[in-house]
Amino acid sequence: MHGKQSLLGAVLLVASVAGCARHGPEARQAPSPSTTTVYVARRVRTLDSERPIAEALSVRAGKVLAVGGRDEVVASAGEGARVVELGDATVVPGLADAHGHLAGLGQSLAAVNLEGTGSRDEVISRVVAAPATAWQGDWLIGRGWDQNDWPEKAFPGRAELDAKLPKTPVVLERVDGHAVWVNGEALRRAKITRDTPDPAGGRILKGPDGEPTGVLVDNAMELVGAVLPPATEAQREAALAAALARCAEVGLTEVHDAGTDLRTFRLLQRWDKEGKLPVRVYAMADGQGPDRETYLREGPYQGKMLTLRSVKLSLDGALGSRGAALHAPYSDEPSHRGLLLLTPEEYEARVRAFMARGFQVATHAIGDRANTLVLDTLVRSAEATGTREGRHRVEHAQVMRLEDITKLGANGFIASMQPTHATSDMPWAETRVGAERIKGAYAWRKLKESGAPLAFGSDFPVERPDVLLGLYAARTRQDAEGKPASGWYPDQRLSGEEALEGFTVGAAYAAFAEKERGRLKPGMDADFVAFSVDPVEAPVAQLLKAQVKLTVVAGTEAYRAP
Incomplete structure (x- = not known):
C-alpha cells in the first residue's frame, strides 16, 4: 500500500478467522452517563503542559472529568464512583494511527501471510499450505512478500508458482500493496499477454523473451483485480x-x-x-x-x-x-x-x-x-x-x-x-x-x-x-x-x-x-490507553515486549487484556 488502496477487495473469510466478529461488532456498552469511573495507575502521562504527570483520572459521560493525584481525584468523584486499579501501568492519551487501511487489514487476516519470508521457496511453501480462508472464489490470495528480504533481491516470476499450482489462479500482493506476483493461470484469466501494453501509471514486467514475468506494478495490478470474484457483504x-x-x-x-x-x-x-x-x-x-x-x-x-x-x-x-x-x-x-x-x-x-x-x-x-x-x-x-x-x-x-x-x-x-x-x-x-x-x-x-x-x-x-x-x-x-x-x-x-x-x-x-483529543485534561474526550511500561521513559528495548492493558474510547472500554 504505502498509501494505495489494496488490490484484493475483500478476501473470503470463514468463521474461524473472524470468530465472533463474523456478524459485525457488538453494540458498545457505554457506562451510564451518571456513572463516574476513576482510573488509577503508576503514572498518567497527560501531554498537558499544566499538569504533565498525574496518578489518576476520572471519567463520566465519555469525557475526562478530573486529572491529578489519586486521593484528590477519588474525592472529587464522590460516593458511588467506580475505581479501577491499573497497578504498575502507564496511561497515555488515546493513540491514533494517522494512516492505515482498515479493509486491507481485514483482508490480510485471511490471506496467506507472506510477511517475513526469506526466500521464494518459503513463499511457495506457505502458498501450497494455504489455509481455507485464503481462497477468494477459486483464486488463491496471499500478501506480504518483499523481494528485498531474499538473497537475490530480484522480483520473482510466474514459473515458480506454475510448477506447484498450474491450474489455480494465484495472486500474491507485495508488502507495500504496489505490486502483485501472479501465476500463468491468473495472467490467462486477465488476458495479459506479451502484446498487452503497460497501462498509464503501471508496468507489466516482461522477460527477455517479451513474455510477462508475472509481476504487475501499480496501475497494472488493476488488470487482475478486474477479474477477481467479488466478496459478499x-x-x-x-x-x-x-x-x-x-x-x-x-x-x-x-x-x-x-x-x-x-x-x-x-x-x-x-x-x-x-x-x-x-x-x-x-x-x-x-x-x-x-x-x-x-x-x-x-x-x-x-x-x-x-x-x-x-x-x-x-x-x-x-x-x-x-x-x-x-x-x-x-x-x-x-x-x-x-x-x-x-x-x-x-x-x-x-x-x-x-x-x-x-x-x-x-x-x-x-x-x-x-x-x-x-x-x-x-x-x-x-x-x-x-x-x-x-x-x-x-x-x-x-x-x-x-x-x-x-x-x-x-x-x-x-x-x-x-x-x-x-x-x-x-x-x-x-x-x-x-x-x-x-x-x-x-x-x-x-x-x-x-x-x-x-x-x-x-x-x-x-x-x-x-x-x-x-x-x-x-x-x-x-x-x-x-x-x-x-x-x-x-x-x-x-x-x-x-x-x-x-x-x-x-x-x-x-x-x-x-480541542477534543490528543491530551488528557478535563473536558476532553475520555480516550486513553494503559501500557505495561512508560512509552516515553522506559528503556527502548522494553517497548518491543510491552503490552496493552486497556484501551478506552469515549469512556467505554474497547479492549482489556485477559
Missing part, C-alpha cells in the same frame, strides 16, 4: 469487524482510514449509527476511483465515532517496487524514474474539486518528484480555493528534496509519516536513491524543524498496527535487534515524548480534533 463485514477489533487490541483509539471505498464507508456509517464502532474512524474518501463522484456530491460527514472530512489521492507508487516517482533515475535502475498514477493535470483538477467542496486533501507521495508536484499543486490550489487553512496533508513524505522539506513546513502542510517504514526500508533504501537523496528521506527531525506538524501512523497492513513498534522506531531508527548500533541516520531520531506526540497531539491536529 457478509464477508466484508467479517473482515472489517476483525480489523477494528485488532486496532483496539493494539491500543488504537482512532484510525485515519486512508482511502475508504464507498461500500466500506456505508458499512462504517451503519455501525456508527448503531453504536457498534469500537474505535473512532477518521475516514479519507477514496479520491482515486469512481467513488469520488459520490463523495463530491455528498460532501463531508460527521457522525458519533465516524468523520469524513478528508480525501485520499495517490500520485505515485512505492520505493520498494520502484514505482515512486523520482526527479532523477533510480540509482539501481538507471533507465527508470518511477510512475505517476495520475497526470499532473488530473491530480490538480481533483485537488481543486475536493478543496472547493470542503475536504482536506491528503496525498500519497513517496518519491521526490511526486512530493514536489504535490507541494506545488497544494500551494496553487489552496490559494485558488481559499483553503490555505485546510490542513492539507502529504501522506508518507518519504523521499524529499531539502528545499521541499522547507516548503512543506512553511506552508503549514501536515507530514503524515510512518516511523516503521524507515526501519523496514533501511537495508535497501539508499541503494534505490543513493547517498545524496537519502539525506531527505524518512527525515522526521528535518520536517519537524521546518515547522511541519507530524502525524504518525503505520500504513497497516503494510506494517503491523502495533503502536509500540512505531514508538520504538521513532526513538531508535533501529531494527528489533538494535541494529545499526547508533541508529540509521540517527540525527533524525525523536525523543520519547516527541514520538508519543506524533500518535496523539499530531494525529488529533491532522483530524481537526486537537
